[in-house]
Amino acid sequence: MQRRNFGRNQVLKPSAFYTPADEQEILQILDRHRGQRIRAVGRLHSWSDAVLSDDVLLDLRRLNAVQLHSEGDQLVAEVGAGCQIKRLLKELxxxxxxxxxxxxxxxxxxxxxxxxxTHGSGRHSMSHYVEGVRLARYDASTGKVVIDELSAGEPLQAARCSLGSLGIILSVRIRCREQYNVKEHFTETRRLSHVLDAEASFPLQQFYLIPWRWSYFIQHRREDDQPRSRLARLYRIYWLGVMDYALHLQILLMERVLRSRRSIRFSFRHIVPAFLIRNWKVTDRSSSMLVMKHEAFRHIEIELFVPRDQLADALDFAQETIEVAGGRQSTLSADNQQRIEGIGMQEDLARLHDQYFHHYPICVRRVLPDDTLISMASGSGQDWYALSFISYAKPARRAGFHLFASFMARSMSRLFHARPHWGKICPLEADELTALYPRFDAFRTICNTLDPQGVFQNDWTTALLEADIP
Ligand SMILES: Cc1cc2nc3c(=O)[nH]c(=O)nc-3n(C[C@H](O)[C@H](O)[C@H](O)COP(=O)(O)OP(=O)(O)OC[C@H]3O[C@@H](n4cnc5c(N)ncnc54)[C@H](O)[C@@H]3O)c2cc1C
Structure with a gap:
């Protein structure tokens, strides 16, 4: 049975596929397929090779129970591995x-x-809040199927973000909180310093660099004690109708139907800004305010995480590279040209010239450092900023985007310590990726201890675990 991911860039061809009803059935499947390679998937919303599997594949959608309880002064939910976030939010x-x-x-x-x-803006990634993971795997000495609870130390830090490489996750214990409201409004500025200054007042904000207009739209957000606004329902209708559908249909029209660079530039300069109502301040429930219907139209994405002290340079570099890739400029500014020469990528830049026309706002989200071994925001230092580059080109017409994504990942990882999102397009070699994570070696040790035969790996994770560490 063949399965494809959301982005239609990955095809899975497992030799056996199961949707087990409970833990007991999972243990039986593991027993039956001892010695074979086994992976689990969720809803295949990753674009990276993390989802690939060519042998036994498990989909745990039927394990979706949710139980909420208090542990001291904390709210903790025990959630079946296959439970979708939307069902979990409803239950909570x-x-x-x-x-x-x-x-x-x-x-x-x-x-x-x-x-x-997976992350949003202004908080740690979801992984950081995980308190425990129940895991099915094989015992290294007896070969028998066992269930572990990873709830402390490095095993927990590894399980919080593990690329499916430790075993089959049966359930997750995750710290929750009481429901809260978020107030938001949009403003526009040309200065990054204005955006960053606003963080003190709006810690949950995210912002968008609008291509070809080169200004920032800031989605100012903060927690709010006020009740839901009277116009909150209207605001939701506006978001769904105007932002999630009308704006995206317009982008699809330009990119897929007209295929005109001139109309894309004109639109981002003059039409897209008109979709955004500035200074409309609305308070609504957090779980409504923080999400959108971004899955409504198929697309592909690379997201690069840079530390805060690299953000300004990284954004300038991204803007200039987009101009070169779009054929609007033939070279970068002197500073960036020098950077590219410093890493010997002049020819790659020349090859990118005029090959890809960017056509989506670059969303920038702040992620607080995670207590994990290898999530993109792992480490105890600065905040991270995730820059996303999205293409709505038809799957058959993505060559330009892939060239661009590869250039961005290779140059920005070397220039700005940028880490590609593990679930999105991830065009670096295994040793380039692992070199970005100071604690990758600890992650490797946990994987080798829990899965010494490598049965829970695919080719991509095997390469990561076997990569040289500098
Ligand atoms: C439209 C869209 C919007 C997105 N928005 C965001 C965003 O705002 N922020 C963000 O950070 N990411 C975002 N993503 C990326 C997405 O959150 C991640 O790729 C996520 O991993 C997808 O979850 P999934 O359930 O589809 O898992 P899959 O993509 O199916 O699998 C992801 C990984 O989890 C492993 N896995 C799944 N289940 C198990 C299990 N039971 N046991 C062991 N391993 C398992 C798989 O082996 C694989 O390695 C978005 C993706 C899309 C398509």
Whole structure:
């Protein structure tokens, strides 16, 4: 049975496929397929090779129970691995609770979301809040199928974001919080310093660099004690109708139908800004405010995480590279040209010239450092900023985007320590990726201890675990 991911850039051809009903059935499947390679997937919303599997494949959608309880002064939910975030939010909301952090969509499963470090803005990634993971695997000495609870130390830090490489996650214990409201409004500025200054007042904000207009739209957000606004329902209709559908249909029209660079530039300069109502201040429930229907139209994405002290340079570099890739400029500024020469990528830049016309706002989200081994925001230092580059080109016409994504990942990882999102397009070699994570070696040790035969790996994770560490 063949399965494809959301982005239609990955095809899975497992030799056996199961949707087990409970833990007992999973243990039986593991027993039956001893010695074969076994992977689990969530809702296949990753674009990276993390989802690939060519042998036994498990989909745990039927393990979706949610139980909420208090541990001391903390709210903790025990969630079946295959439970989608949207179902989890609904269940939590019945108890006036919610998740500590959320990505832009709620289609993912809890196990899938944490396994690639899914994040939103202004908080840690979801992985950081994981308190425990129940895992099915083989015991190294007896070969018998066992269930472990990873709930402390490096095993927990590894399980918080593990790329499916430790075993089959059965359930996740995750810290929750009481439900809260978020107030938001949009403003526009040309200065990054204005955007960053606003963080003190709006810690949950995210912002968008608008291509070809080159200004920033800031989605100012903060927690709010006020009740839901009177116009909150109207605001939701506006978001769904105007932002999620009309804006995206317009982008699809330009990119897929007209295929005109001139109209894309004109649109981002003059039409897209008109979709955004500035200074309309609305308070609504966090789980409504923080998400959108970004899954409505098929697309592909690379997201690069840079530390805060690299953000300004990284954004300038991205803007200039987009101009070169779009054929609007033939070279970068003197500073950036020098950077590219310093890493010997002049010819790559020349090859990118005029090959890809960017056509989507670059969303920038702040992620607080995670207590994990390898999530993109792992480490105890600065905040990270995730820059996303999205293409709505038809799957058959993505060559330009892939060239661009590869150039961005290779140059920005060397120039700005940029880490590609594990679940999105990830065009670096295994040793380039692992070199970005100071604690990758500890992650490797946990994987080798829990899965010494490598049965829970695919080719991509095997290469990561075998990569040289500098
Ligand atoms: C439209 C769209 C919007 C997105 N928005 C965001 C966003 O705002 N922020 C963000 O950070 N990411 C975002 N993503 C990326 C997405 O959150 C991640 O790729 C996530 O991992 C997908 O979850 P999934 O349930 O589909 O898992 P899959 O993609 O199916 O799997 C992801 C990984 O989890 C592993 N896995 C899944 N279940 C298990 C299990 N039971 N046991 C062991 N391993 C398991 C798989 O092996 C794989 O390695 C978005 C993706 C899309 C398509």
């Amino acid at each position: 909301n019945r108890h006036d609770a919610t998740l500590q952090s959320l990505g832009l969509i709620t289609e993912q499963t809890i196990a899938g979301a944490i396994s690639t470090g």
